[in-house]
Amino acid sequence: MAEKNHTILTEFFFITFTEHPELGLPLFLFFLGLYVITLLGNSGMVFLICTDSKLSTPMYFFLSHLASVDICYSSAITPQVLAILLKQGLVVSYECCAAQFFFSTFLGATDCYLLAAMAYDRYVAVCQPLLHMTIMTKKTCVVLAAASYAAALFAATVRTAAAFTLSFCGDNQIDFVFCDLPPLLKLTCGDSSTQELVIVVFAIFVIPACMVVILVSYLFIFRAILLIPSAGGRAKTFSTCASHIMAVSLFFGTLIFMYVRSNEGNSLQEDRIVSMMYTIIIPMLNPLIYSLRNKEVKEAMRKALRNAKFFRRDLG
Incomplete structure (x- = not known):
């Protein structure tokens, strides 16, 4: 039994996550x-932002x-989900x-840091509106974005190194x-406490x-909003x-829900659903x-559609 448990794994088999094979094709589609x-939505968002001066x-x-990170994030996961469904494993x-x-760690962490940078931008815009463009210069934005990628890269490197110095043995089914x-972690054998501590830290x-x-940013934002005299203001x-609050709530809410539930030993079926979220x-x-x-994005979309219509008319 000990020798079997310590057979080193060189590959992993992802089993299909539906118990009904007939649902494979509908789920694939x-x-x-x-x-x-x-791909279309996020690419369109990047295009609008890059082409509209407003x-x-x-x-x-x-x-x-x-939006660019979300394209890559989805592309790192979804093709494998499609392959599992199509091949039944x-x-x-x-x-x-x-x-x-x-x-997936790098892109997920980058999402977190970018959402935090956007929260800081909203704080400056609401709490110090006269200084917004002075504080949030193009250089500052580039530095914050670069710091987001660098911090995410460092975190992903350490987390991956810690995770894949674990000993995987026995059953290779995921x-x-x-x-x-x-x-x-369910496939590990031996003492993994050091690596798990590094991952948690x-x-x-x-x-x-x-x-x-x-x-903290939104505490100051809500305080500033409450001090505005008019309800309309x-x-x-x-x-x-x-929009930012909604995006933050969805992303961080599902991340926290995922790892809290995993630690409490909830079913993989529930974890799969949350991870797909x-x-x-x-x-x-x-x-x-x-x-x-x-409003600005909707106006940019209307402008882009008008330009596309005129372009097709000129070609005609």
């Missing part, structure tokens, strides 16, 4: 549709990066699993949608740290933050959140 919408503000600068090498783990920490510098920045100011569903929803609740 469903997730393929979500993926296409994600969207050349700090908030949209960060939003363009968020998928064999993934140790190296490919480590690469997916690294990129009943999950991608190489994430909770299912991998560096996780604190991502989700909790970003949440502190966001919460309060509503108008709050509306500038509404923050890796597949939320990247699709973000452009909708920021476009449907934003």
Whole structure:
């Protein structure tokens, strides 16, 4: 029994996450549709921000990066989900699993840091409106974005190194949608306390740290909003933050829900659903959140459609 438990794994087998094989094709088409919408929506958002001068503000600068990261984030996960559904299972090498783990961690952490940077921008815009463009210069925005990528890269490197110095042995089946920490920990053997401690310590510098920045920023924002004398002024100011609040609530809410539930030993079926929320569903929803609740984006979309119509007319 001991020898069997210490057979070193060189590949992982992802079993299909539906007990009904006949649902494989409908689910494949469903997730393929979500993926296409994600690519089109986020690419469209980046295009609008890059081509419309009215969207050349700090908030949209960060939003363009968020949309780009969401494209990559979804692309790191969804194709594997599609392959699992289409083939009724998928064999993934140790190296490919480590690469997916690294990129999903890096992109997820970048999302967290960018949302925190956007919260700081909203704080400056609401609490110090006269100094907003002086404080949030193009250089400051570039530095904050670069710091987000650098911090995420460091966190992903340490987390991946810690996770993949664990000893994986025994059963190589993973009943999950991608190489994430909770299912991998179920395959470990031997003492993994040191690696798990490193993973936890560096996780604190991502989700909790970003949440502190966001919460503190919004405490000051809400305080400033409450000091506005008119109800109309309060509503108008709050509306500038509404999309960001919704995006933050969805993303951080599902992340926290995922890891709290995993630690409490809840079913993998529930964990799969929650993981799909923050890796597949939320990247699709973000452009909708920021476009449907934003006058500037809707105006840019109308302008782009008019230009496209005129271009087709000229070609005709």
